[in-house]
Amino acid sequence: MRKMFILYFLIFFISAGRLIAAESPEELYVKANSSYEDMDYKKSASLYEELLRTDNISPGVFYNLGNSYFKLKKIGLCILNYERALRLDPRDRDIRQNLKIARSMAVDKISAPERGFILGAILFLYDRMTVNELAAMCSLFYLAVVLFLILSIKVIAKRRLMFYTAGSFGAVFFILFIFLSAKIGRENFTKTGIIVAEKIDVKSGPKEDYLLQFTLHDGAKVNIIKDVQNWYEIELSGDLKGWVPKPSVDII
Known part of the structure; x- marks a missing residue:
């Protein structure tokens, strides 16, 4: 009985020690940033990785981790984390610029197929929006289509205008839906x-x-x-x- 009591006490003591020693995500983030500023890039990378293991995933953490690996001259891990950051925040200029610089330092220059001006302009929106943002826009344009179709039935005097407006919103909805489907496919199945x-x-x-x-x-x-x-x-x-x-x- 005494041995069991000692065993339970030791388990409790070890568990309590771990809880006390455990740092909050905010503390880890501050320590990681501080290590980066002190030019201890190996430690900052380790702390950012630890932060990600606690499910504190954000474009900022991936971006800072990419910066740490850039300083350590680990270009693969640098590009990997910039890509992950860009997927979460595709409109961030700093992420895009740093990713461009990191890619230029890679040994293998693998260029993407040329899009051309028109295709590039069309895909500009696709490249700079997240799945959630595209889904929200699809929902809004779908509701607009439904609303104007109802108005085209109710408002007889302006039926043609309402119908054409619904058609315009419908065309935009269709394009956005294609973008959304493609992005979901790329991020979840490719x-x-x-x-x-x-x-x-x-x-x-x-x-x-x-x-x-x-x-x-x-x-x-x-x-x-x-x-x-x-x-x-x-x-x-x-x-x-x-x-x-x-x-x-x-x-x-």
């Missing part, structure tokens, strides 16, 4: 990753003894198209495909 290994050989199959296809370096962005045991099949723009070990890639 896996995109960043090479975080300094250098990795891309194989023709999911084993080390397969033929070497090509080589990638820290910071390359890839699409993940298949998952087999400890390997990913990846694809780059330009129809380049191959297999890499999972630890060499982090999913955005």
